[in-house]
Amino acid sequence: MESTPAVDIQGVVKTFGALRALDGVTLSVRRGEIFGLLGPNGSGKTTLIRMLVGLLRPDSGRISVLGRAAGDAGILGRVGYMTQKAALYPDLSVRENVDFFAAVYGARARVADALRVVELSERADSVVATLSGGMQQRLSLACALVHGPELLLLDEPTVGIDPLLRAEFWTHFRRLTAAGTTIVVSSHVMDEAGRADRLGLLRFGRLLAEGTVAELEARAGVDDLEAAFLRLSATPEGAAT
Amino acid sequence: MSMRRTLAIARRILHGVRRDRRTLVLLFVVPVVLLTLMGYLLRGGSTQPAVGVIQQDRGPLGPIVAQRLLASHDVAATSMSADDARADLAAQRIAGYVVLPADFSDRALRERVVAPEVHLEGTQPALSASVLGALGSALASAGTAVSGGAAPTVSPTVTYLHGGPDLDTLDYFGAAFIGLIVFFLVYVLTSIAFLRERQQGTLERLMASPLRRGEIVVGYMIGFGVLALLQSALVLAFSLAVLHIYNAGEVWLIFLLEALLALFAVNLGIFLSTFARTEFQAVQFIPLAIVPQILLSGVLFPVETEPALLQPLSNVLPLTYAVYGMRSAMLAGRGVTDAGILVDLGVGVLFAALAIALAALTLRRAAA
Ligand SMILES: Nc1ncnc2c1ncn2[C@@H]1O[C@H](COP(=O)(O)OP(=O)(O)OP(=O)(O)O)[C@@H](O)[C@H]1O
Ligand SMILES: [Mg+2]
Numbered sequence: 179m180e181s182t183p184a185v186d187i188q189g190v191v192k193t194f195g196a197l198r199a200l201d202g203v204t205l206s207v208r209r210g211e212i213f214g215l216l217g218p219n220g221s222g223k224t225t226l227i228r229m230l231v232g233l234l235r236p237d238s239g240r241i242s243v244l245g246r247a248a249g250d251a252g253i254l255g256r257v258g259y260m261t262q263k264a265a266l267y268p269d270l271s272v273r274e275n276v277d278f279f280a281a282v283y284g285a286r287a288r289v290a291d292a293l294r295v296v297e298l299s300e301r302a303d304s305v306v307a308t309l310s311g312g313m314q315q316r317l318s319l320a321c322a323l324v325h326g327p328e329l330l331l332l333d334e335p336t337v338g339i340d341p342l343l344r345a346e347f348w349t350h351f352r353r354l355t356a357a358g359t360t361i362v363v364s365s366h367v368m369d370e371a372g373r374a375d376r377l378g379l380l381r382f383g384r385l386l387a388e389g390t391v392a393e394l395e396a397r398a399g400v401d402d403l404e405a406a407f408l409r410l411s412a413t414p415e416g417a418a419t
Numbered sequence: 420m421s422m423r424r425t426l427a428i429a430r431r432i433l434h435g436v437r438r439d440r441r442t443l444v445l446l447f448v449v450p451v452v453l454l455t456l457m458g459y460l461l462r463g464g465s466t467q468p469a470v471g472v473i474q475q476d477r478g479p480l481g482p483i484v485a486q487r488l489l490a491s492h493d494v495a496a497t498s499m500s501a502d503d504a505r506a507d508l509a510a511q512r513i514a515g516y517v518v519l520p521a522d523f524s525d526r527a528l529r530e531r532v533v534a535p536e537v538h539l540e541g542t543q544p545a546l547s548a549s550v551l552g553a554l555g556s557a558l559a560s561a562g563t564a565v566s567g568g569a570a571p572t573v574s575p576t577v578t579y580l581h582g583g584p585d586l587d588t589l590d591y592f593g594a595a596f597i598g599l600i601v602f603f604l605v606y607v608l609t610s611i612a613f614l615r616e617r618q619q620g621t622l623e624r625l626m627a628s629p630l631r632r633g634e635i636v637v638g639y640m641i642g643f644g645v646l647a648l649l650q651s652a653l654v655l656a657f658s659l660a661v662l663h664i665y666n667a668g669e670v671w672l673i674f675l676l677e678a679l680l681a682l683f684a685v686n687l688g689i690f691l692s693t694f695a696r697t698e699f700q701a702v703q704f705i706p707l708a709i710v711p712q713i714l715l716s717g718v719l720f721p722v723e724t725e726p727a728l729l730q731p732l733s734n735v736l737p738l739t740y741a742v743y744g745m746r747s748a749m750l751a752g753r754g755v756t757d758a759g760i761l762v763d764l765g766v767g768v769l770f771a772a773l774a775i776a777l778a779a780l781t782l783r784r785a786a787a
Binding site: 228231232233251254255257259261263264265266267268269270274278279281282283284305321 | 424426431439623624625626627628629631
């Protein structure tokens with residue numbers, strides 16, 4: 179079991195009408211690592227993540243998640259998904275929101291822990307509609323990790339989060355991976371994605387390259403991730419296997 | 420199907436509504452306001468019909484009933500002689516008079532038959548209904564006085580100077596209207612709630628969780644079902660206790676019919692909301708999908724009087740059966756063993772099940 183990758187994507191194509199949102203993406207995420215999906219707006223990050231939880235089916239190609247086909251009802255309980263736009267119930271309180279998702283996954287005992295991680299314990303009884311944007315983002319993260327998933331999919335989790343808390347988020351992500359959790363995190367910000375163990379560079383639905391920051395910089399022959407991204411997008415034939 | 424996950428949905432819905440004052444008002448105040456308005460409209464408010472009471476009973480019961488009638492707030496009763504009463508009735512000075520004959524107590528005690536005579540003017544069914552209603556409650560008190568033995572049969576002899584024993588408009592519409600109110604409000608509430616679930620992205624979140632489609636639909640059904648049942652109970656209690664809508668049937672049966680209609684409405688709401696992108700569009704479904712159902716269901720125009728072309732359409736609408744069932748239960752006093760009621764109940768169950776299946780089927784489409 180441990181030897182199979184947490185996520186294995188093979189030649190996945192997804193089109194919306196004439197648009198090729200994903201154009202033959204192949205990559206794999208190892209167990210226990212933080213994998214960063216880096217790409218500009220519209221490059222297909224969200225589309226790829228939605229496929230991992232079975233919300234979208236590939237037109238062609240294969241995706242396996244935790245050793246099973248993506249979207250398999252049996253593994254959804256072991257996956258956590260934080261959507262790009264916070265998906266919360268605005269008329270419920272902070273605690274009620276986390277409690278609801280916890281109940282869905284059968285983990286109601288961990289509500290208080292999840293609230294502590296995102297530093298919302300003090301606001302537990304506030305109605306969500308009255309929270310600041312960043313607080314809602316934090317709550318959304320709490321809802322995604324309350325059941326202690328093996329695989330955590332985070333779609334731009336730190337947008338709108340202040341730098342102090344962002345650093346704490348990453349500390350917590352590290353703590354989670356140390357305990358065996360695998361994390362896939364998307365971002366369009368270079369220095370954010372640069373914190374990941376390994377990166378996949380997406381552009382126009384194609385995977386330009388996959389590897390650690392050092393590997394990517396070496397391949398592009400530069401010493402800076404941003405420059406590497408630009409260099410690699412200019413020469414898509416330099417893409418990784 | 421996991422009960423834990425299903426109930427998580429239901430509980431979440433109830434939590435949300437509890438904090439939402441406007442929805443609470445829509446659920447529990449609006450029906451009362453609508454019913455009151457309709458009651459006032461159709462019964463002309465609080466007219467107290469004048470009633471004559473002629474007490475001739477030699478036994479103990481007559482005076483009790485007469486006393487009750489004279490004290491009633493539903494009618495303005497006065498004691499009078501038989502001759503005066505006849506003259507007043509002909510001159511329309513009173514809406515009717517009640518005679519408690521000489522052998523009233525005697526028959527009640529010996530034959531266990533409570534048989535007052537009622538003479539009604541009859542041109543205004545609303546007034547006649549009030550007189551009969553007031554007499555009914557007065558007799559109930561006398562009934563308790565006849566203790567021991569089998570319960571006495573109440574069989575008043577009712578004669579009409581004009582017209583007949585037709586029920587009044589509120590009785591006729593009320594029976595259908597209480598079903599309609601629940602259907603309409605529950606539909607609006609669920610379709611908007613479900614649409615919001617999609618707009619705020621939580622439906623996508625749920626579809627990416629171990630929740631199955633059926634669990635989401637049933638969870639919704641329980642959550643809104645609880646609210647709908649509370650609303651039904653309120654509407655029914657208000658109609659019977661405050662508006663005195665005529666009811667010859669069993670309350671639990673009416674409640675059951677109403678509950679089925681509410682379940683159907685919940686699922687219809689989920690189903691139709693998948694075709695709407697915005698709340699504005701969801702509201703547009705009301706004239707499109709709800710109003711025609713109301714027009715064709717026989718609430719306003721009996722199905723039998725519809726043009727032949729429309730009747731088959733009425734006969735496939737669930738609301739038609741609900742309206743028919745409510746009327747035959749409340750007005751004709753049919754019980755659950757009645758063939759017609761069984762058909763109405765069966766069709767109700769069928770449509771509720773169909774709507775559940777449709778709602779579950781459209782969910783996948785809704786999330787993508
Ligand atoms: N349901 C859909 N229907 C049609 N087109 C879609 C759909 N979902 C995504 N797309 C298109 O697919 C492309 C990739 O979108 P996606 O949301 O995956 O981008 P992204 O990398 O997440 O961008 P961002 O950084 O802005 O979040 C976009 O051009 C988008 O318009
Ligand atoms: Mg995105």
